[in-house]
Amino acid sequence: VQTICIIGAGLWQKPYLSRARELGYRVIACDWSEKAAGREYADVFEPIDVKDKEGVLNFAQRHSAEAVLTAADVGVPTAAFVARKLNFPYHTEILAYQATNKAAMRKTALEQGIPIPEFRVVGKEDDVLKPALDLHFPLICKPSDNCSSRGVTVVNNEHELIDASSLARQNTSDGNILLEEFMQGTEGSVEAICSNRQITILGICSKIKSPLPYRYDLQLNYPGHFNSQEVASAETLLRNVVRGFNIIDGIIHLEFIIKNENAKLIEFALRGCGSNVITHLIPALTGFDAVAYLVHQAFGRRQIIELNYQKKAVLKFVILPVGKIRSINGVDDILKRSSVVDFLIEKKPGDYVQSARDGRSRPGYFIAVADTLEQLANEAEYINNTLKVEYENP
Ligand SMILES: Nc1ncnc2c1ncn2[C@@H]1O[C@H](COP(=O)(O)OP(=O)(O)OP(=O)(O)O)[C@@H](O)[C@H]1O
Ligand SMILES: [Mg+2]
Numbered sequence: 001v002q003t004i005c006i007i008g009a010g011l012w013q014k015p016y017l018s019r020a021r022e023l024g025y026r027v028i029a030c031d032w033s034e035k036a037a038g039r040e041y042a043d044v045f046e047p048i049d050v051k052d053k054e055g056v057l058n059f060a061q062r063h064s065a066e067a068v069l070t071a072a073d074v075g076v077p078t079a080a081f082v083a084r085k086l087n088f089p090y091h092t093e094i095l096a097y098q099a100t101n102k103a104a105m106r107k108t109a110l111e112q113g114i115p116i117p118e119f120r121v122v123g124k125e126d127d128v129l130k131p132a133l134d135l136h137f138p139l140i141c142k143p144s145d146n147c148s149s150r151g152v153t154v155v156n157n158e159h160e161l162i163d164a165s166s167l168a169r170q171n172t173s174d175g176n177i178l179l180e181e182f183m184q185g186t187e188g189s190v191e192a193i194c195s196n197r198q199i200t201i202l203g204i205c206s207k208i209k210s211p212l213p214y215r216y217d218l219q220l221n222y223p224g225h226f227n228s229q230e231v232a233s234a235e236t237l238l239r240n241v242v243r244g245f246n247i248i249d250g251i252i253h254l255e256f257i258i259k260n261e262n263a264k265l266i267e268f269a270l271r272g273c274g275s276n277v278i279t280h281l282i283p284a285l286t287g288f289d290a291v292a293y294l295v296h297q298a299f300g301r302r303q304i305i306e307l308n309y310q311k312k313a314v315l316k317f318v319i320l321p322v323g324k325i326r327s328i329n330g331v332d333d334i335l336k337r338s339s340v341v342d343f344l345i346e347k348k349p350g351d352y353v354q355s356a357r358d359g360r361s362r363p364g365y366f367i368a369v370a371d372t373l374e375q376l377a378n379e380a381e382y383i384n385n386t387l388k389v390e391y392e393n394p
Helices: 014-022 053-062 075-086 093-100 102-111 129-135 158-170 228-244 277-286 290-298 331-336 373-386
Strands: 003-007 026-030 044-046 067-070 119-122 139-143 153-155 177-181 186-195 198-209 217-222 250-259 262-269 312-318 323-329 340-345 364-370 388-391
Touching: 003 014, 003 053, 003 075, 014 026, 014 277, 014 290, 026 053, 053 075, 067 075, 067 290, 075 093, 093 102, 093 262, 102 119, 102 177, 102 228, 102 262, 119 129, 129 158, 129 177, 139 158, 153 158, 158 177, 186 228, 186 277, 186 290, 198 228, 198 277, 217 277, 228 250, 228 262, 250 290, 277 290, 277 312, 277 340, 277 364, 312 373, 331 340, 331 373, 340 373, 364 373
Parallel strands: 003 026, 003 067, 026 044
Antiparallel strands: 119 177, 139 153, 139 177, 186 198, 186 250, 198 217, 217 312, 250 262, 312 364, 323 388, 340 364
């Protein structure tokens, strides 16, 4: 039996651990949290911080791992380090850094001629006003190294820049923030697999975004609401990123904004889209088991990718009013629905709902799949009407 080391064992990583186990591999996994939701699927679990490169290396060695995999963004640089030390197939450390540090990503994209917004990197001690005035308002202000849109806001003037830059700074580990031209247009993302530089696109979505100034997602529609030129432009952007960053294998999640049939890069990641898109939505949309593919690929095994169909799917986040929840009803009926491949409400009676500012503060979501857009719209409406959340002191 071969052993795979999975870095990160939380809620979103759980399907990777369970699938690897089902495929007959021995799974060793670590996570900073002793109570990680996926730990029961690991043959060996240890509470080690995903960012602790030496600690994870030592863990992989002690338990004779032969491959490494992570579905967490913060795990990518660690996986690259372990893979170099133990000679496993994985991305190089330089690529792992460029894929997880937004400043490094922008610099490389610029050198490679990949379309990106105008940007400035602002160091910890640097003045933010001068670069902001250089770029013109409105701007996007964001941390150099975080995810889930934490600390990302739109800034309209000098006054808003003060709070925006301090929020972004609170959300970085290196103190660097980015100011960027606020690109207008329709946002979307692509999920794709690379195998020896060959790209297979699993799905392209268009997004409905949160109200300003925040920029978390409200809804992802598969296939995206794009015409054929727009799709071609997103595909070209993906090819340029794969070539320019020298991506050879693995999954890629690429975010873009399209205007006038021209896609520009927001960012890409060397893991699938979060919120169970890769584990639940893509298999239901296409019939392709991406998780199994990635587990095998971690050992250097290349399998044929077959996309058997192209259904319609939606990932919709549940946004609730602010207040203290008294009761939640309808969950069982929603879960019974055959169109619903995933549904989660992270709140329970007695919990307080805060207003959402980023991806982490969204209280829940569902993923539904159907043969036609009309059926899908009906299913989404059914779910909306069936979920009943009551509040204390309404
Ligand atoms: N230059 C830009 N122009 C327009 N919108 C942008 C720009 N940069 C970021 N955004 C918006 O902010 C969102 C979050 O930014 P970004 O993806 O860089 O941060 P993140 O924390 O990695 O987010 P996530 O994990 O949610 O993808 C994007 O999805 C996009 O809507
Ligand atoms: Mg993003």
